[in-house]
Amino acid sequence: MDQVAAQELQGQEEDTQKGKYPIFVLENENYGLEIRYVTEIIGIQLITEVPELPEYIRGIINLRGKIIPVMDVRLRFKKPFKEYNDRTCVIVIDIRDVSIGLIVDSVSEVLTINKDEIAAPPDMSKGGNKYLKGIGKVGNEVKLLLDCDKLLNEEETKNLSEI
Template sequence: MEDEDTLRGKYLIFTMGNELYGMEIRYITEIISIQPITEVPEMPEYVKGITNLRGKIIPVMDARLRFKKAVREYDGRTCIIVIDTIGTSIGLIVDSVAEVLTMNDEDITTLPEMGKGGHKYIKGIGKTGGNINLLLDCQKLLTGDELDMLGAMA
């Protein structure tokens, strides 16, 4: 419970293209450079495969493809954010990691209604220093079926 308090309001900010995204630091296990990924047949396009992280096999998905963004070559800044969501470790490939920010409740607003779907992964909008950060809901990045599928891979 004490750890929960020290992590409250802390977000890891990362980039995909020109957009800034954030996720609560309490879900993040570690950040690693891009690793060799073994493809697994018959997976959705956004699931790149699995990687061996110090003896633990974890599924890896490309955040760009998950959010229906254009494919981009991986480079020296590309990294994998390893998150633990609902008891499953997943690697999330992002363009780059920017910083860790502390945001208070008053810095976060809800996403305006913009029609059906399109923002089921977005928990809110963080406003910091003139920037807008789309804050992801780590609990909703994957559906129950997707979690079961990825959990079976590990």
Template sequence: MASSVSQWDMADHLADNEDTLKGKFLTFQLAEVGYGIEIRHVTEIIGIQKITDVPDMPDFIRGVINLRGKVIPVMDVRLRFNLPSRPYDERTCIIVVNLDGKSVGLVVDEVSEVLEIPAEQIEPAPSSSKGKNRYIQGMGKVGEEVKILLDVSRLLYEEELEQLDSVSQG
């Protein structure tokens, strides 16, 4: 599906009504593992494009893009999760999400689909003594598969959000 998605605007597909978005997740692939994020955080999906490097950023922040005149910081989710990097291809997408009123692009291997996962099909994340699961909201059961559901608001620490805010402000 990702290769056919050059640009996808949430406003065209769903009303901005919390009830219609509840339990809906945009699913995507990273290193052949299925992940999901709550659709209410997603503003659009775009194909990979030129990313401008910004000095003094964490390794997982690839840089910024110019999206219709707005500077958007871009995070490579693979690198955020300490997964090996891979070259971007025609299936690589940037999911633009809204974090506390700020737009951030998330680079993923491939966007899959929007799934409805009822609350009773979501289990808590496995516990970790090292806090490695701080990004995980829960584990969504979809048929025989499990999707790792991410908490978008936890992908960045407070100080990283402030650092990104200073970059996108110019």
């Protein structure tokens, strides 16, 4: 395949992913991630604890021979811990060339949300919405759209890449 055809194919792939957001649930709130960050969604796995990591980094999992740190998104957002069950999922994402698993209560669907249906997050000077990229309006509901790049700062990303 020549380079032009390969670029066209990649452009088509990006178009089919544009505006798609896997929606996951934490408590009663719906969150979305840009699908381009997501590599896969799996059920909860056996987690091996690693000492001296922040509380919200629950440990590591072995995913087909690849070691992946897992973050409990509830704990990252300062929500109470909830025991994992058969609905608990791990959304594996890539942030700055580091794979990390996000532990969420459940994944409900993949929605297409167009740019004109996304509002800017409210300005909270205290950093209360530093993880939000926007608010998706879907019918009468809202979906909080996360900024994957802000889930971990550069130092945390560097530390996790060394595990």
